[in-house]
Each structure stands twice: as structure tokens, then as C-alpha cells.
Amino acid sequence: MATGLKNSTDRAVILVESKDDLYLLKCKGKWTLKHIANVVSGIKRISQRIPAHSKVSWDISAVEEFDSAGIILLQHYVKEFESHFKQVDIVGASSRQQKTLTLFQQEEKEPDLIADKDNMLSALLQKAGANILSGFRDIIQFITFIGEITVALFHSVLHPSSIRFKAIIKNIEEAGVNALPIVAVTAFLIGIVVSYQASVQLEKLGANIFIVEMIAISITRELAPLIIAIVVAGRSGASYTAQIGVMKITEEVSAMKTMSFDPMRFLVLPRIVALMIAMPLLIFFADIVGIAAGMMIADTQMNISYTEFILRLQTVLDSRHVWIGIIKAPFFALLIATVGCFRGFQVSYNSESIGRYTTISVVNAIFLVIACDAVFSIILTELGI
Amino acid sequence: MKKTVISVEDVVTGFGETVVHDHISLSVKEGEIYGLLGFSGSGKSTLLKEMIMLLQPQSGNIQVLSNDVLNISSSEAFELKKRFGVLFQSGALFSSLNVAENIGIALKEYTDLPQDLINVIVKARINMVGLPEHAGILYPSELSGGMIKRVALARALSMDPEILFLDEPTSGLDPVGAEEFEQLIVGLRDLLGFTVVMVTHDLDLIMNIVDRFSVLFDHKVIAEGNFDEVIGLDHPVINKFFKGARGTMRLSK
DSSP: OEEESOOOTTSEEEEEEEETTEEEEEEEEEESTTTTHHHHHHHHHHHHHSOTTOEEEEEOTTEEEEOHHHHHHHHHHHHHHHHHSSEEEEEOOOHHHHHHHHHHHTTTSOOOSSOOOOOHHHHHHHHHHHHHHHHHHHHHHHHHHHHHHHHHHHHHHHOGGGSOHHHHHHHHHHHTGGGHHHHHHHHHHHHHHHHHHHHHHHHHHTOGGGHHHHHHHIIIIIIHHHHHHHHHIIIIIHHHHHHHHHHHHTTHHHHHHHTTOOHIIIIIHHHHHHHHHHHHHHHHHHHHHHHHHHHHHHHHHHOOOHHHHHHHHHHHOOHHHHHHHHHHHHHHHHHHHHHHHHHHHHOOSSHHHHHHHHHHHHHHHHHHHHHHHHHHHHHHHHHTO | OOOEEEEEEEEEEEETTEEEEEEEEEEEETTOEEEEEEOTTSSHHHHHHHHTTSSOOSEEEEEETTEETTSOOHHHHHHHHTTEEEEOTTOOOOTTSOHHHHHHHHHHHHOOOOHHHHHHHHHHHHHHTTOOGGGGGOOGGGSOHHHHHHHHHHHHTTTOOSEEEEESTTTTOOHHHHHHHHHHHHHHHHHHOOEEEEEEOOHHHHHHTOSEEEEEETTEEEEEEOHHHHHHSOOHHHHHHHHSHHHHHHHTO
16 A cells, blocks of 8 residues: 655655555655645644554655754654554664754753743742742832932032032933923823813803813812823933933943942932922923913813903912922922832843833832822821812 | 962852852962953853952952952942952943043042143043044944943043953954954053953963963862963863864964
């Protein structure tokens, strides 16, 4: 009996010849990566057809072309057959093919290409444990980092001449002045959104003029600080992490240390101080733009003229609302800058980790800002301000 | 007998469960060019970082210029750091500063010299390391690999250090550039008299300019001495290192 599975010469071919309990598998054609796939299903079918306890012999003398992938697969099937049949061997290998076969035979212990699959539960627990541990490690490192900043801060207070004023100014420009356009656009849009929403509701009640309170208080007290903090976290917080991370990878941080330039004093403090100065100013700017946007909507949608709006604004907007918004700013700035710098120093020596830590930095900063805002809300409400 | 400027005794280093150094000892004498040789991952860069106080070993004793760097106060460390210069593998120039500022920053921070005199010194340093005059106003991102190494060398030498540490000084340089850089280091050493400690796996460097070196393998120092002493040892790793195809080719030159 002879069964031809494929006949064209431009493919891998296998022919089965049987004699008593000896099955001869004649391999022909091209056993190369390009052609080997068409023989795979054939081999499976053959292995099912051959009764167990027969002898199987692979004859590869007629193979025109072999590449390493072909040999590896042949070896794989020979091994598989060994577990099904009484005796399996390869005949007709040229000396070079024999050499290649032995080379791949040595890789008996299959290298693990796929990590050990434990059962799901233990893998889950393991991952959870590792995450909790690294969380704790982060917390300890963060506390250490805050300690180092404090030491650097005391040093700066004791030696005012060592304060990096130039770096602070440069960072204010970077984080404050250069952020003005995006802050303006964001605050303007927030003003429009709030006043549009309010105008619809207030018109129903015939209480048009209350739009002024609505916009002025919500923007100055809550919206401007929070939205601007989020913008700054995405802008400056991320750039702090990336800058310091790159400096760590290029060994600039190490170079600074060997030259006795404390990274805390040269990199971290100027950034924190600069952001704490810039942020209140940005928020005040956002207050103005946001209210102006609200004023425009009040004029076009509710027929409240600019004069009317401003007159009412003067009586209803207590300065304390503005101050509360502005006082939150340095706290938000402190959180954003500290987290941004901290995550930057955690970057390890590959570029992938910059992206990862930058993301973590922004997410952490936004979370902390919102949590801090909640704390402020509770305290201020309890104080009745 | 020359003075010992660096002595490493019985140092053990490990990160987690991996051992990096297993009780290693070596010493560097004044004025010599000393090499730390080893395969990639043998812990030679780690040892260098321990000498310059960037890392701490688990145990042992490291003396640099008669200072115990493992138990050093921050003010002593501050003073000691002014007495050595480091050239990092990638140069590690401050990317926000131009070449002149990079070379002059230590002078600006640690001396009371006025800016115009600092400029004079910086200009001389730029010439000294063989950079073109106009290089001063360039930023690190505008420099070639060879120029970065030269600027980093000028910066490392800016405080007239007693020891110069080099981490893979010729890596990333073409053979001609590497040889020029080698000669530059030797020339400056002869001129200024500092001690050089370098981490390398460049056999050319070891053969051409290094006075004495040690070979790190399997977490230990397996040999220390000058070229003839080390190559005279019949150790399988040393044979592999110097008598492999690349080594033999160089030896026969």
C-alpha cells in the first residue's frame, strides 16, 4: 500500500509504505519553513492510521531541501511517535543532516518558552501578594524621599546662598508661563459648560440673575483649582517624571552625585518651589477666564448684560471663595511635584519604564489632588467657611 | 614603594539573592593606570560605583585617599568627591547645560573664581582634551560620541582631581577614536600626575595603557598584577580572555 498525500515537488511530501508491522514514511520534497506546514495535518492522519505497536521508520534520503525548522519539526514528530509506537527511527540522513539532528537532539530539556502555568488561584494570590509588597515598598520609599526633601529644604533654609534661584525661575516659566494657553482654554470651556447648564435650569425658575453666584462661586472655589490641578498634573507632573527618569538613565543623576550636586537640591526642590509659586497664579488666572466665559454666556443666553453681571459679581462673590481656591493651590502643587519627581527617580535603566512611571505619576497625582480637595471640603464645611 | 590610593578589602556585594562580589580585595597605587577587567556582568562597574560612593557593599572595607568611604560623614564625602573625577560610560553630560557650562559647573559651584576667570580655565580645558574652540557653545545633543567622551573627560578633570575613574572609556568609539582617547588619557596622566582607575573589557586598552589590572570572574578577583604577571598565570578564564581568537590576534601584534 502506498499513499501519496501530496505530489507536487514544491512542497513537503510524505509517503507511507507498509510491510507487515513495519511502516516506512518516505519524506520527499522541500522540508523548509515555507513548505513544511502542508505536511503537518498529513502526519497527524498517518499517526492515527498506523496501528500501535508497529515499527515506524522515517526515510529522509529523498528530501530535497531541509532547513533547521524542518529538522526541528521532524525531530518533534519522531519524539511524538516514540510514545505511540514500538520502535521509531530515522534512516537515510546525510552526514550533514545527521549533524544537525544531533545538534537539536541535545536540546532535550525543552527550554521554557512559556512561564510555568501554576493553577489560576495560586497565580492570582502570588500576583496579589507581589503587588501588595511592591505597594508597601513604594510607601517606604516615598517616606524616605519626603525625608530627603526635608533635609534638603533645611539645608537651603540654613544656607540661602545655595538656593537655585535660576532653576526656580526657569521652572516657573516652564510650568507657569508656558501653561497659560492651555489653562486659558480649559478655564474658558469650563466657564461655558457650567453657565450653559445653569442657564437652562435657572430660566425654568425665572431666577436668571443667580447665574452670577452659580458661576463665580463654583469656579473660584472648586472648579478652577481642581481642573487646573489636573491639567498641571498631566503637563508638569508628567514632564518632571520623564525628565528625571531620562537623567537617571543617562547617568546624569549619578554624575551629579559624584560631583556633590545633591539631586534633591538641584532637581527636586526647584521644581516643587516653582510649581507652588506658579500654581496659585494659574488658578487666579483661570478664575478670571472662567468667569469671563460665564459672563459671555449669561449675556447671549440670558440677556444679562456685562454691567449687570459685574455689578452683581461685586456683591455676591466674597473674597473668601477666591482665597479658598487659591490656598489649595500650593498643596496641590506640592503633591503633583513631589509625586512627579519621586516617580522619576524610580525609573530603572530601560526606556519602557519611563512610560510606565510617567503614567503612574499622573494617575497618582490626580488621585492625590482629588483626595486633598475632599479633605479641604470637609474641613472648610465643618469650619463653616 | 608607591602610596596606595585605593584599597578594597574583603568586599561582599549582593542584590537580593544574587551575589556580585564574594570577598574581593585589590589595591591601586598612586599614579598608575589601573584596570578592572571582566566579562559583562562580572560586577566591575558595581565595584567602581562602590568606590565613588554611589553604591554600598554588604560588608568589607573600601579606602579611597585614606578615607573609609563606607563610614564617611556627609561633609567628609563632600570634600572627598572634589578630589576625584568620574567619566561615565555614556558621558552623562548635563543635557540642559552647554559644553562650557558642563566643564565649568564644578568651578562655579565650589570656587570663588569670577566667571571670566572660569571661562579662561574652561577654554584651556576644551583645548586640552582636543576639542575645537567653538565646541563650548554646543549642547550635548549636538555632539558626536567621541566629543561627548572628551567633554566628559574635561568635566571630570575640571577640579584637578587626584583620581580619575573611567567607566568603559572606549565603548562606543571607533578604533581610531578609541586609540586617540587612550593616548589622551595617558598624556594627561603623565602631565598632571593623577591616578586612573578604569573599568573595561577592551583588551587593547589593557595592553596599551594599563599599568596594572585585576580580573574579576565568578564574583572573585582571580588575578591582579601587570600584564606579564597576569598572563603568566595558567588560569582557564585568563586563557580564554587573552588567548581566544580576538586576544591572540592582538598579542601577536
